Amino acid sequence: MTQPDYVEENRRTWNEDAPNWVAAGEASWASEVPTWGQWAIPDDEVGLLPADMTELTAIELGCGTGYVSRWMERRGASVVAIDVSEGQLATAKRLGEEHGSRIEWLHGNAETVPYPDGFFDFAVSEYGAALWCDPYAWIPEAVRLLRPGGRLSFLTNSPIVTSCFPMDGSEAGFKLVRPYFGQHMFDWTSVEIDPGGVEFNLAISDWFSLFRQHGLQVVDFLELQAPESATGTPFVVPADWAKSHPSEIVWKLRKKP
Numbered sequence: 001m002t003q004p005d006y007v008e009e010n011r012r013t014w015n016e017d018a019p020n021w022v023a024a025g026e027a028s029w030a031s032e033v034p035t036w037g038q039w040a041i042p043d044d045e046v047g048l049l050p051a052d053m054t055e056l057t058a059i060e061l062g063c064g065t066g067y068v069s070r071w072m073e074r075r076g077a078s079v080v081a082i083d084v085s086e087g088q089l090a091t092a093k094r095l096g097e098e099h100g101s102r103i104e105w106l107h108g109n110a111e112t113v114p115y116p117d118g119f120f121d122f123a124v125s126e127y128g129a130a131l132w133c134d135p136y137a138w139i140p141e142a143v144r145l146l147r148p149g150g151r152l153s154f155l156t157n158s159p160i161v162t163s164c165f166p167m168d169g170s171e172a173g174f175k176l177v178r179p180y181f182g183q184h185m186f187d188w189t190s191v192e193i194d195p196g197g198v199e200f201n202l203a204i205s206d207w208f209s210l211f212r213q214h215g216l217q218v219v220d221f222l223e224l225q226a227p228e229s230a231t232g233t234p235f236v237v238p239a240d241w242a243k244s245h246p247s248e249i250v251w252k253l254r255k256k257p
């Protein structure tokens with residue numbers, strides 16, 4: 001099936017970048033206690049995953065090197081993980097073999113997952129589909145995959161930080177430089193600094209409206225704050241920015257029973 005151009009672009013960019021994520025993937029697979037997002041916020045402050053996943057069937061949408069899937073498996077879930085990048089999946093599969101994991105790895109687009117309706121109890125994304133897929137495609141697909149009463153949790157950039165991303169691809173500043181309302185696609189393919197990839201985000205009211213339209217109830221919504229100890233600019237958001245403004249958000253949702 002032909003994929004949208006942005007899916008191909010993101011596959012290309014993540015294949016190119018995959019070698020740079022191997023070491024972090026190995027460290028996260030080795031870690032028994034999850035931490036979340038760019039600021040490694042402790043699990044007890046974020047709680048992206050249910051504490052006990054015994055007998056749950058779970059899917060990770062845009063799994064990268066697969067460590068979130070491993071954390072779910074450790075909590076007792078049967079896990080399927082999908083990613084569009086062969087390079088990222090190669091790392092995930094190798095680590096899966098080394099750790100004796102039974103995770104099923106799927107190569108494909110998280111907007112069209114080859115699983116039947118209502119198959120999963122839980123779906124998750126940490127900067128996977130949540131950032132790199134079109135919300136108007138992947139949210140309805142996640143809802144389709146969940147059974148009634150099933151849960152979807154995801155972590156991504158806040159729409160406030162995306163409003164502060166300069167047009168040239170440089171790091172977020174303290175000025176609003178893009179419209180907040182109507183934000184959707186962020187095409188980084190021809191920026192001056194570190195070109196490549198297409199990301200997505202929505203204004204908070206548009207996320208709410210999308211969830212309502214697809215029968216998702218909001219269980220919780222978090223704005224993550226970088227800890228005092230954070231320094232530097234791990235990616236494109238300086239620590240000082242993220243100590244005073246939310247650079248990351250977490251949605252915890254439930255499909256109407």
Ligand SMILES: C[S@@+](CC[C@H](N)C(=O)[O-])C[C@H]1O[C@@H](n2cnc3c(N)ncnc32)[C@H](O)[C@@H]1O
Pocket residue numbers: 007010011014021061062063064065066068082083084085088108109110111126127128129132133
């Ligand atoms: C930042 S990683 C997320 C994994 C991990 N949680 C992390 O933060 O490193 C982003 C992943 O999303 C994947 N991705 C991008 N577009 C995708 C799509 N359309 N379908 C599935 N995966 C996709 C990329 O290949 C990449 O492995």
